[in-house]
Every structure is written in C-alpha cells, then in structure tokens.
Amino acid sequence: MLERFFSPRSVAVIGASRKPKSLGHVLLKNIIDGGFGGDIFPINPRAESILGLKAYPSISEVRGHVDLAIVMVPSSIVLDITRQCGEKGVKGVVIISAGFSEIGNAKLERELAEEADRWGIRVIGPNCAGIIDTNSNLFATIESRIGRGNIAFVTQSGALGGAVLAWAANEGIGFSKFISYGNACDVDESDLLSYLSADKDTKVITLYIEGVRDGTKFMRVARDVSPKKPIIAIKGGLSKAGAGAVHSHTGAMAGNSRIYLSVFRQVGIIHASGIEDMFDMAKALVYQRRTPGHNVVVLTNSGGPAVMAVDELESLGLSLPEPSGEIRERLDFLPPFYSVNNPIDLTAQGDPEMYARVFRSLLSDGYYDAGIVICVPPLSLDAAEVAEAIVEVSKDIDKPIVACWMAGRLVERAVRILEENKIPNYPTPRRAAKALSVLMEKESMNPQPGSP
Amino acid sequence: MLERFFSPRSVAVIGASRKPKSLGHVLLKNIIDGGFGGDIFPINPRAESILGLKAYPSISEVRGHVDLAIVMVPSSIVLDITRQCGEKGVKGVVIISAGFSEIGNAKLERELAEEADRWGIRVIGPNCAGIIDTNSNLFATIESRIGRGNIAFVTQSGALGGAVLAWAANEGIGFSKFISYGNACDVDESDLLSYLSADKDTKVITLYIEGVRDGTKFMRVARDVSPKKPIIAIKGGLSKAGAGAVHSHTGAMAGNSRIYLSVFRQVGIIHASGIEDMFDMAKALVYQRRTPGHNVVVLTNSGGPAVMAVDELESLGLSLPEPSGEIRERLDFLPPFYSVNNPIDLTAQGDPEMYARVFRSLLSDGYYDAGIVICVPPLSLDAAEVAEAIVEVSKDIDKPIVACWMAGRLVERAVRILEENKIPNYPTPRRAAKALSVLMEKESMNPQPGSP
Numbered sequence: 094m095l096e097r098f099f100s101p102r103s104v105a106v107i108g109a110s111r112k113p114k115s116l117g118h119v120l121l122k123n124i125i126d127g128g129f130g131g132d133i134f135p136i137n138p139r140a141e142s143i144l145g146l147k148a149y150p151s152i153s154e155v156r157g158h159v160d161l162a163i164v165m166v167p168s169s170i171v172l173d174i175t176r177q178c179g180e181k182g183v184k185g186v187v188i189i190s191a192g193f194s195e196i197g198n199a200k201l202e203r204e205l206a207e208e209a210d211r212w213g214i215r216v217i218g219p220n221c222a223g224i225i226d227t228n229s230n231l232f233a234t235i236e237s238r239i240g241r242g243n244i245a246f247v248t249q250s251g252a253l254g255g256a257v258l259a260w261a262a263n264e265g266i267g268f269s270k271f272i273s274y275g276n277a278c279d280v281d282e283s284d285l286l287s288y289l290s291a292d293k294d295t296k297v298i299t300l301y302i303e304g305v306r307d308g309t310k311f312m313r314v315a316r317d318v319s320p321k322k323p324i325i326a327i328k329g330g331l332s333k334a335g336a337g338a339v340h341s342h343t344g345a346m347a348g349n350s351r352i353y354l355s356v357f358r359q360v361g362i363i364h365a366s367g368i369e370d371m372f373d374m375a376k377a378l379v380y381q382r383r384t385p386g387h388n389v390v391v392l393t394n395s396g397g398p399a400v401m402a403v404d405e406l407e408s409l410g411l412s413l414p415e416p417s418g419e420i421r422e423r424l425d426f427l428p429p430f431y432s433v434n435n436p437i438d439l440t441a442q443g444d445p446e447m448y449a450r451v452f453r454s455l456l457s458d459g460y461y462d463a464g465i466v467i468c469v470p471p472l473s474l475d476a477a478e479v480a481e482a483i484v485e486v487s488k489d490i491d492k493p494i495v496a497c498w499m500a501g502r503l504v505e506r507a508v509r510i511l512e513e514n515k516i517p518n519y520p521t522p523r524r525a526a527k528a529l530s531v532l533m534e535k536e537s538m539n540p541q542p543g544s545p
Numbered sequence: 546m547l548e549r550f551f552s553p554r555s556v557a558v559i560g561a562s563r564k565p566k567s568l569g570h571v572l573l574k575n576i577i578d579g580g581f582g583g584d585i586f587p588i589n590p591r592a593e594s595i596l597g598l599k600a601y602p603s604i605s606e607v608r609g610h611v612d613l614a615i616v617m618v619p620s621s622i623v624l625d626i627t628r629q630c631g632e633k634g635v636k637g638v639v640i641i642s643a644g645f646s647e648i649g650n651a652k653l654e655r656e657l658a659e660e661a662d663r664w665g666i667r668v669i670g671p672n673c674a675g676i677i678d679t680n681s682n683l684f685a686t687i688e689s690r691i692g693r694g695n696i697a698f699v700t701q702s703g704a705l706g707g708a709v710l711a712w713a714a715n716e717g718i719g720f721s722k723f724i725s726y727g728n729a730c731d732v733d734e735s736d737l738l739s740y741l742s743a744d745k746d747t748k749v750i751t752l753y754i755e756g757v758r759d760g761t762k763f764m765r766v767a768r769d770v771s772p773k774k775p776i777i778a779i780k781g782g783l784s785k786a787g788a789g790a791v792h793s794h795t796g797a798m799a800g801n802s803r804i805y806l807s808v809f810r811q812v813g814i815i816h817a818s819g820i821e822d823m824f825d826m827a828k829a830l831v832y833q834r835r836t837p838g839h840n841v842v843v844l845t846n847s848g849g850p851a852v853m854a855v856d857e858l859e860s861l862g863l864s865l866p867e868p869s870g871e872i873r874e875r876l877d878f879l880p881p882f883y884s885v886n887n888p889i890d891l892t893a894q895g896d897p898e899m900y901a902r903v904f905r906s907l908l909s910d911g912y913y914d915a916g917i918v919i920c921v922p923p924l925s926l927d928a929a930e931v932a933e934a935i936v937e938v939s940k941d942i943d944k945p946i947v948a949c950w951m952a953g954r955l956v957e958r959a960v961r962i963l964e965e966n967k968i969p970n971y972p973t974p975r976r977a978a979k980a981l982s983v984l985m986e987k988e989s990m991n992p993q994p995g996s997p
Binding site: 114115116119191196235237248249250251252253254255256259260261262263264301303327329330331332333334335337338339366367368369394395396397398399400401403404405406407408412413430434435436440441469471472473499500501502503520521522523524 | 566567568571643648687689700701702703704705706707708711712713714715716753755779781782783784785786787789790791818819820821846847848849850851852853855856857858859860864865882886887888892893921923924925951952953954955972973974975976
C-alpha cells in the first residue's frame with residue numbers, strides 16, 4: 094500500500110540544507126511553505142536548525158515516529174541512509190538523489206532496492222523530483238508548487254514533471270497528486286496506477302512514461318484501472334532516435350512504438366501526443382462524463398472556426414448529422430435566413446438568449462449525443478453573458494459539452510464562468526474538438542484520438 | 546494594383562454611426578484610435594459630426610480626394626453607394642456589409658462587381674471584417690487592433706480573423722497586414738498573394754481559405770510567390786462535413802481535400818493543421834532563415850522534453866545523427882559522466898557557460914544543420930542567463946535555431962530575451978520541433994509537416 098507516501102503525519106528531510114538555492118534547501122522550504130500539517134524533521138549533521146526548525150544529525154536522533162523520509166544526499170551514502178531509515182522504522186522513502194542506473198550505476202540501485210526490502214521500506218525513486226499531495230498540503234518536491242484539482246500526474250522524467258507543473262499553473266490546471274518516480278527501483282508506474290485508482294481526490298490519471306520494466310504487470314493493472322478511471326499517457330521514445338535518447342536518459346528500454354500504442358488500445362489507455370493534448374483531454378474528463386455516442390452538433394456565431402471544428406471532429410471518427418425534422422420544428426423561431434444545418438451558425442446576430450434557446454433545442458432529445466459551442470464575440474456581444482446562458486442550459490443536459498470561446502483577453506471572464514461550471518473551454522476549435530472526442534465512449538473501443 | 550488599399554491619404558467611412566457598439570461606430574473609432582495619419586471622412590446623412598469629426602451626408606459632399614472607402618451599410622444600398630464612390634473617383638472600396646452570396650444573394654453580388662468594374666474600382670469584400678495596415682496605422686476593421694510585425698494574415702472568414710487577432714495579441718505575435726476578403730467579389734486570395742509578395746513589411750504570408758474560385762490562377766500565383774516568401778495556409782473544409790459547412794458559410798465549394806493538399810505541395814504552400822500550428826511556423830519563418838539540410842542536434846538540461854522533441858523531429862523526417870568524432874573532441878571538457886549523444890543532456894548541472902560552450906561546439910562546423918535548445922530551469926538556474934548565453938552564440942551561427950524554455954511564468958524574461966534576438970521560443974518540445982522543421986528546406990520539397 095502506498096498510503097504511507099501521501100498521508101504521513103511526520104516527514105524527515107534527509108539532506109536538508111541551510112544554503113539558499115541548494116536542492117536540500119528548496120525541498121525543505123517547499124514542505125514548510127506548502128503548509129504541511131504534521132511534524133517536519135530536517136536531518137543534517139552540520140546544522141543546529143534550518144529555516145526555523147530544529148535539525149537532527151541523523152534520523153535515529155529524532156524522537157517520535159517518522160512516517161516518511163525524503164532523501165536528498167549524495168548517492169554514495171544513500172544505502173547507509175536507507176539502513177538508518179529501516180532501523181528507525183520508517184516505511185516510506187522518496188529518494189530524490191541521482192547517480193544510479195541512469196548513469197550506468199545499476200549495481201548501486203539494486204543494492205538500494207535490496208536494502209529497502211530488508212526493512213519493509215517502499216521506495217519512490219531514486220533520481221526523481223519528489224511527490225506532491227495537494228489534499229494534505231504535502232509538497233515534498235524540488236519543483237514548483239501547484240493548485241488543487243482532480244488530475245494526478247505521474248512522470249518518469251522529473252524535469253519534465255517540473256516544467257509541466259509550472260506550465261499547468263499558468264493554464265489554471267489543478268492537481269490531486271504529482272509523483273515523479275524516476276528510476277523506479279521499487280514503486281513503479283503500475284503500483285501508482287493501482288493506488289490512484291482508489292484515490293478519492295483523483296478523477297483522471299495522466300502519465301509520462303519512457304519505458305515499462307514489467308509489461309505484463311502494467312497491462313494487467315491498466316486493464317483493471319482504465320474502466321474505473323481514465324488513464325491518459327504520453328509515451329516518450331516512440332521514434333528510433335527517441336528510443337535511443339530514452340535509453341541514455343533513464344536507462345529504460347523504450348520498446349517498439351507500435352507495440353506500445355497497440356497495448357495502450359488494448360488496455361484502454363488514452364494516448365496523448367503531447368503535453369497540451371494530454372491536459373486538454375484530462376480537463377474534459379475531469380469536468381464532464383464520458384457517454385456513449387458519436388453524433389455531435391456544433392453551434393457557433395462564426396463560420397470559419399466551426400468549419401475547423403467539424404474538420405477535426407470528422408477526422409476523429411465522429412459524425413455531424415443534419416438536424417432532424419423534430420429539431421427543425423423546434424428551431425422555427427429563427428429568422429428565415431438562418432440555414433438550420435450542422436454546424437448551425439447564429440452569425441453576428443447571435444445573442445445570449447438565442448444561443449441558449451438553440452442549444453437547448455438541439456440537445457433536448459436523444460438525437461445528438463454531444464455538443465460544441467463556439468463563440469467569437471463581436472464587439473456588440475458580451476461573451477460572458479453567452480457563457481452564463483450556456484451554463485444555464487447545461488444544467489438540464491446530461492451530455493458532453495465543450496466550449497471554444499475564442500479571442501484571448503476579450504473572453505477571459507467568459508472562460509472563467511464556463512469552467513467554474515464544469516464546461517471545459519479551449520482556445521482553438523481543433524483543441525475543443527479533440528477534447529470532446531475523448532468524452533465519446535466509442536473512442537475507447539476504437540483507435541485512440543491521440544494515436545498517429 | 547492593390548496599393549490603393551494600404552497607403553491611402555484619405556479614408557471615407559460610409560455608414561459611420563454615433564451609436565456606441567454599433568459596427569459603424571466601432572469601425573470609425575478603430576480608424577481614429579489607431580492613429581491613421583490621413584484625412585478621415587465619416588459619411589452619415591443623419592449626423593453632423595461623429596466622434597469629433599465632421600460628418601458628411603454623402604461621399605459626394607466631401608471636398609478633396611478620397612482614396613479609400615470603407616462601407617458598412619445595409620446590403621440593399623451598397624450598389625448605390627458604389628456608384629457614388631465611382632462618381633467621386635474613389636478607386637478602392639472595402640465592403641464590410643453582409644447579405645450577399647453567403648445568404649444566397651449571388652445576383653446582388655454580381656451586380657456589385659459589375660458596378661465597381663464600370664468605375665475602375667477594386668473591391669475587397671463584401672461580407673468581410675475589413676483590413677489593417679500596421680505600417681500606416683490604418684485599422685479599417687471591426688476587429689481588435691494588433692501590434693506591428695512581419696506576418697500578413699489573409700482570411701476568408703472574418704470572424705475567424707477577429708478571433709485570431711485577439712488570440713495573437715495575447716501570444717505577442719505582430720502583423721504587417723490583416724486582410725479579411727470575405728466573398729471576394731473582386732479582389733481574391735491570389736491577388737492578395739501577388740500584392741503581398743512585393744510588400745516590404747511582410748516576410749511571411751498566412752492564409753485561411755475555404756474555397757478558391759479560380760484554381761489555375763491560384764496555382765500560378767502561389768508557385769510564383771512561394772519561392773520568394775513563405776506562404777502558410779489552413780484549408781477549412783477538408784472533411785466531408787466541413788465541406789458542407791463551408792458551402793453554407795461562404796457559398797464556396799470546398800473541393801476535394803486530397804486535391805487541395807496535393808496542390809499546396811506542388812506550388813510550395815506550407816499546410817498548417819490549425820491556428821497555433823500556423824503561427825508557430827510563421828514565427829519561426831519571420832525570425833529565422835530557411836536553410837537546406839536535415840541533421841538536427843538537440844541540447845537540453847532535461848531528458849524527458851528532449852525525448853519528446855526527438856520523437857517529433859523524427860516523425861517529421863529529420864535526422865538526429867550522433868556527434869562526429871571532431872565534435873566529441875571539442876566536447877572533451879565535459880565531465881566524464883556526460884554521455885555525448887544526440888540529444889545531449891547537460892542535466893541539472895548545466896549552467897549558462899556550459900550551455901554556450903556546448904552549443905557552439907555542436908554547431909560550429911558543417912556537421913549539424915540546425916539546433917534546438919531546451920531549458921527547464923531547476924531553481925538553482927537563472928533561465929534568463931542561459932537565454933543570454935545562447936543569444937551570444939547564435940550571433941556567430943548562421944543556422945536555424947529554435948528554443949523551448951519550459952515552465953510558464955518562471956521563464957517569461959528568458960523568452961523575451963530569446964525572441965528579441967530572433968530566436969523563436971515554444972512552450973512545448975513538440976511545437977519547437979514542428980517549427981524547426983519548417984526552417985529546413987528539405988521540407989518544402991517533401992510532404993509538408995502539417996499534412997495529415
């Protein structure tokens with residue numbers, strides 16, 4: 094069980110440092126500033142106190158129980174530190190220190206795993222960037238802190254993890270957990286999938302992997318987890334050159350790219366082609382429910398963006414049937430020059446009331462399975478009012494809905510209104526279409542939208 | 546010649562309105578606030594003055610010459626207005642008014658074209674969002690104003706144009722010209738390509754088209770222009786449903802998607818799959834020169850992002866050869882645990898000096914044709930200092946270079962330094978790789994990177 098890593102009552106920071114900007118300092122500062130509620134024990138033989146906390150020369154000097162140790166010391170003493178943790182009764186250790194199999198030092202890594210096993214210790218790392226649990230305000234990482242949300246992000250590459258967290262903060266994306274698992278000498282991606290499938294704070298699991306050591310285990314776990322919780326994964330090293338780079342990066346064997354993508358499909362993992370793609374889909378899956386179906390309607394006030402959405406939807410295997418006779422009847426309040434097609438274009442005349450009335454008419458029976466709303470506000474239109482109108486309609490409709498309010502700063506308030514009400518918004522029609530496709534359950538049976 | 550549209554000394558705004566938020570008001574206000582240096586004549590029979598300018602009941606009442614008329618009146622009187630413009634000697638008219646072939650009124654549009662032709666008037670529109678020339682501060686548009694730059698954006702869809710301008714302002718993208726040409730009753734996309742090929746402010750032409758009326762002319766012009774100036778195009782309506790939507794949007798026939806993409810290749814147009822893609826490539830082409838070659842090196846301080854860049858580069862047909870023996874010799878100052886591969890990973894130890902020295906060693910002879918620099922700054926590293934170091938090296942290297950400083954706000958200053966020095970930066974490794982590929986001239990001969 095990995096609970097020990099995410100709800101500890103006490104944390105030791107082994108290698109905490111007084112030197113500003115050093116990793117041992119950043120790590121301790123993150124934990125303190127993040128607001129962790131339990132005890133924090135800095136361990137450093139050459140300091141009396143660090144950042145206002147009493148420091149201990151070794152973990153054995155700490156009085157009271159230590160649930161979790163975060164280790165940021167030279168690789169040469171990691172084995173010894175692990176033994177000390179074992180003697181102290183610590184059961185979870187996160188090893189941030191590098192200098193193991195990723196630089197060819199596989200023997201040391203094996204010894205580390207054996208030492209940990211001897212004491213019943215579970216290890217995350219080595220060569221990782223640490224872990225975050227936003228629910229318990231545990232920011233045991235050298236990377237930047239993040240906002241709370243329902244996406245868990247698990248990454249084999251620590252630095253990529255850090256970059257993604259910083260990028261996501263800008264995009265307003267929140268996380269339940271961040272786990273950089275590095276060389277995976279013990280806890281691996283499969284263990285983490287298993288654990289996260291039962292984590293109540295996590296609705297969607299996102300994953301950056303370069304290689305998987307135990308393919309059979311990974312397939313078994315993913316197949317078990319994916320029907321309960323969506324798993325979205327980027328596979329680094331799909332190309333020949335990329336596979337070589339992976340090998341020199343984490344020492345992992347990248348494996349054949351066709352095999353990976355085919356395994357993803359078989360076990361229900363959604364493949365993402367890149368970072369934006371992954372979090373676009375994750376946002377959709379956090380806000381909305383997947384439902385069966387493939388018939389999509391596009392409502393817009395601007396022809397061009399709707400055309401681009403439709404092109405993307407069709408390329409993803411979704412259908413855009415013309416409105417049924419019944420829907421046409423419901424829409425007969427529209428002025429005669431409106432062509433009631435799909436996409437249906439309200440033109441610059443579209444006001445909040447018309448948006449709401451048409452959107453409700455389109456989605457109020459079983460004909461369409463999902464809808465995209467596009468709004469490119471002319472200066473005469475308040476984009477936020479259209480957002481409010483669509484939010485009202487969405488409350489009565491149990492179908493996937495995604496939005497594309499386009500125009501940068503001019504629609505910032507509208508986007509906030511949409512997303513606070515669980516309608517994911519995307520800055521371009523293609524991204525909206527791609528995100529919608531992941532909500533249509535047909536997709537999980539067929540080639541994944543993200544597949545090349 | 547289309548000069549008349551972009552360097553007028555006097556502009557009449559026919560249909561200027563005193564009513565705030567009305568299009569006739571927004572249009573006039575844009576022209577005034579934009580800082581247009583010539584005479585501005587609001588035309589409105591029911592106003593004495595608008596926004597502090599004397600208004601005229603009709604264009605014939607204006608004393609002095611009028612170079613350009615922007616028309617925003619009901620479609621029913623556009624013919625009459627055109628005749629009045631003819632009598633006044635106006636030679637360029639931009640018709641923003643809708644209500645022509647896009648709603649089935651093809652006859653009125655034909656009559657408009659004939660009336661204009663009778664007077665030697667060139668027409669942009671109808672059913673368009675207007676034009677912008679940032680060099681002469683002419684913002685004759687109902688859309689938001691934009692910053693100066695070297696990208697011309699030509700769009701068949703006016704509302705898409707507006708959304709793109711607003712989005713681009715957020716992204717810091719600047720334009721030379723914006724031309725929304727709407728139904729193209731006279732001036733069409735080919736005329737605009739021709740004109741822009743000789744425009745000194747324009748380095749890259751971007752294009753959103755749904756249909757082309759005269760395919761032979763388009764091919765001839767594009768084939769002529771593309772070797773002189775890159776043309777990047779999005780084709781709306783590539784799917785079956787999209788083609789239907791195009792037809793009801795602008796009345797254009799979308800044509801067969803395979804034919805379009807094949808024509809693009811033949812005439813040297815770079816196909817963009819979406820808005821971000823188009824401007825990612827445009828930025829690269831504005832800042833950097835295309836050069837022949839296909840051997841790329843990736844320098845990074847983080848393995849994961851480099852793997853993702855490499856995967857994308859290989860999928861785009863570029864090569865990532867290992868460093869030559871000579872380069873290895875030049876790099877022997879690196880500590881022994883660095884593996885000198887491609888990508889070459891400086892790890893968290895990479896400082897500005899090391900970045901600069903390694904980057905120079907990699908690109909200082911003819912072995913590599915281009916380079917990507919990735920920087921995911923650990924907290925101990927000043928991302929801006931690395932940017933400055935790379936900028937210094939770039940001054941001595943005449944090869945395409947693109948950057949990927951990842952981490953949102955943490956790298957804002959670094960990104961500004963890079964881009965002020967003509968090194969385009971992208972927020973993800975895939976986008977950096979895609980943008981680099983458009984700078985490698987091999988690409989213009991082979992299937993376009995943006996093609997499906």
